[in-house]
Amino acid sequence: MAREVDIAALGELLIDFTEAGYSKDGMKLFEQNPGGAPANLLTVASHMGYKTAFIGKVGTDMHGAFLKKTLQKEGIDTTALIEDEHYFTTLAFVEIDENGERNFSFARKPGADTQLRKEELDKELLRNCKIFHFGSLSLTDEPARSATLEAVKTAKETGALISYDPNYRASLWKDETTAVETMKSVIPLADVMKVSDEESLLLTGAKSYEEAAEVLLSLGLKLVAITLGEDGVLVATKNGKEHVAGFHTNAIDTTGAGDSFWGGFLSRFLSFNKAVEELTGENIRACAVQGNAVACLCVQKRGGIPAIPSAEEVKAFLKENV
Template sequence: MTREILVAGETLIDFLPERPGPISSVEQFDRRPGGAPANVAVALARLEQTPLFWTRVGDDPFGRYLRKTLDEHGLPDRFVERDPDAKTTLAFVTHDETGDREFSFYRDATADTRFQPGRVDGTTLEDLEWVHAGGVALSSGSSREATLDLLERAASRDCTVSFDPNARPELWPDEGVFREGVREALEHVDVLKAAEEELEALGFEGDGVEELARGVLDVDGGPSTVFATRGGEGAIAVAGGDAAWSGTASHPGYEADVVDTTGAGDAFVAGTIAALSEGRDVEETLAFANAVGAAATTAAGAMAALPDREAVRAIRRTE
């Protein structure tokens, strides 16, 4: 069976706190599967567009748990790699009273920093219409070269390439290195999803989120479409003249009973990919992606709350 979408990047363990507050004050954590690309891949499966997923976990108890979880969500194991010489990444998450979170990573030479170029073969790429990756893989190890290689080869085969910077400052030496790494990736990207503050961290300038997004469209050879998220204030989309879809749209987002915002941005990404790959226009795509993101905030844990299409329709009925 030919699959039209491939997602690439890390799968890891999120440890979620029993209550809000700084990590030093939390006594108990719950283990949950996570990693932005893993969340995107599972979210697409929940939206009935199961992708191929290229990821790498340790050959340890955490890695075995994650492989089992991916299998339970129906993701094929063809590109789910097991690293016998490295551990699986762990991330401890802390929340404030509004549900916003911070991360503390244990990611020194772990499996997801050890992707190797060329693992996704040319024949597979020829069968794909869409490839998605995230910025964490660019931050360390051979995964940077492997991710850039994948994006370049996908773009050369006329795949639509999407990218989420997924800025985690603690994983980068400084903001300048983050900016340089992501800017290099953007040379191969068609669709960029980024939070407003991420666009600023990448050095784009403008009075407001729409001007920031239009600054991305001015990058030579860079993205032709930008989806910029603004948390509880919704999101905007700007598509340039070279995009397969056209137009500018904004959406205020949806009301939801927020429990945990972990994974909401990843759910938004999956909603964007699903809608655009189905031929929806920018305005409808933005509304759909916002609904997927809102539904994903209603339970704890990134994967646990990822919605199916009925849950998305329920959120949209509140509009």
């Protein structure tokens, strides 16, 4: 039977209140931006023409309603998005420095995203997706942790490619040791993984990104992509490693950069209609180049979902820069 959804993703859907200047009285202003790593990734894939679906939970408040409407506007199926009157939609306040780098402060005690229960999962969706993607923010608290593991198990049993992005946010964990142990424990369940430069060293204890890639592959992954900011990405499989250069730009806000990279990468992967093991070096480079292009365009605007480029913008950028 043909799978009905190209990418289904589970995890946090939240508001990024992003710094946006000052009021006339000198008070800092924050702009309401829809975000959350899995949702950012799905937005890229949806823009690229793929069928996507989100699995998660928001509150029955103004922010939850706004987020659901945003996903629908982006062409993402929200059938598996639960609206729960008992919990408030998760909020993140984002400071941005002169280089576009971020500092997060979360309102999540608990946030609705942590309250997804395994019995609320749409099992039919999980059994009918080509790629199932999850991150680590849904692993920080119960019941969402158990729901995530159940979703991975269900999708894996029916042959979906499992994608994982360990997105480390220190303030959401009890301590660093707990975070590393938990984020690392699910790697053997995944087939492909995107991880940032800093997170790759944190998870492996390696001294270099090349060494980190080797350690991660040894845990059972078929492909690892270590993002290196404007320096691009290191992609590793059992057949070897390759650094694919990024595109230089003046970053305004790096929110969603890694998510948009991975969304661009997975979208290009889907276009080949091959198993990961069948990808050629040229195929992998094409995935990485598209991911780098999407990320480069994303960081030129503020916010997560609002900053994600259209397929036409990506195509024009690649035509001009490759």
